Amino acid sequence: MGIKIGGQIEKVNGRELSYSEFAERYLAKNQPVVLTGLMDDWGACKDWVSSNGQPNLHFFSTHFGKSKVQVADCGAREFTDQKRVEMSVLEFVNHWLQGSVEDLDGNGNGKSVLYLKDWHFVKEYPEYLAYKTPVFFTDDWLNFYLDNYRMHDDPDTNQENNDICCSDYRFVYMGAKGSWTPLHADVFRSYSWSANVCGKKKWLFLPPLQCHLLFDRNMKSSVYNIFDDISETKFSGFKKAIWMECIQEQNEIIFVPSGWYHQVHNLEDTISINHNWFNAYNLSWVWDLLLRDYKEAKEYIEDIKDICDNFEGLCQRNLAANTGMNFNDFFIFISRFSLANVVELYYIHNESKSKSSNRHWSDMVQH
Ligand SMILES: O=C(O)CCC(=O)C(=O)O
Secondary structure, rough: OOOOOEEEEEEEEEEHHOOHHHHHHHHHHOOOOOEEEEEEEEHHHHHHHOOOOOOHHOOOOHHHHHOOOOOOOOOEEOOOOEEEEEEEHHEEEEEEHHHHHHHHHHHHHHOEEEEEEEEOOOOOOOOOOOOOOOOOHHHOOOHHHOOOOOOOOOOOOOOOOOOOOOOOOOOEEEEEOOOEEEEEHHHHHHEHHHHHHHHEEEEEEHHHHHHHEEEEOOOEEEOOOOOOOOOOOOEEEHHOOOEEEEOOOOOOOOEEOOOEEEEEEEOOOOOEEEEEEOOOOOHHHHHHHHHHHHHHHHHHHHHHHHHHHHHHHHHHHHHHHHOEEEEEEEOOOOHHHHHHHHHHHHHHHHHHHOOOOOOHHHHOOOO
């Protein structure tokens, strides 16, 4: 039985939209939208795409071949996600090219489709200006914070502050036709935006009010692939879900609101740029998730409460391990951010008095 599609995602010309219109219609209402016309001057659209519209894989192997990246095997599930392996960009590109040769020969069946995900490209190549974050997505507290601090400092391991992995949420994704991302809601319940430098994606979205339909009766496990044969006994609500669909073309940017579950399929060989972020509009989503995950972490170890020296400490440690931050991290984040805003306001106030040209941090968005 297929899924029910109830509507399509709206497409809007980003050049005819002001920031306040975007904030009012999409950020504040937590609604998805596809924006066109915002990628014309991106270096990535020139360097990463061949004249036939296909990914310029040669450019990646010659310029970034040595980078170590996370690659998902789209045919192998591991817990709630796809199995991942680490390899160099060169190895990934070679695998991709071999796959296409086998497909041409009609022998491609035995090969797994690999999908390069979560490549911290900007962090690794800050000098190479691949793109400019569109103004709609620049009020980004998460990446601004992570450029300066870690979200969670584990006292047991002495991590370096310039570690490339887990250092920001600005990514490049690359995958051949047929690669895909299983059903999920985004990290921290952040917003995300995703820009197709080349290729085409199919997105399936479920609004937050229907998300309970994706879970089993204990609200513990959720559906992995909405196109699988889903057990009616286990996921009894699933068939009632009404999905929204979107075909995202080359040079289009999709805005994914907080808490919307989505599954994504590359309909063609695709390269995309993708950020996760939050700000005042969706911070409450982050806190709600933290509270829910905290209760779950606490329940999970309730039976050892009486024999535990520091039960609360253990709950917070598990919360950070599962969710990526705990209450203390959230508190420090908010405090630092509030202080930074007070300083910012002080400068804006002085600037408007003196008309001097101090630089605003949110201007620094060229990647
Ligand atoms: O493009 C993909 O495969 C997944 C992207 C995604 O899930 C997101 O941007 O939130």
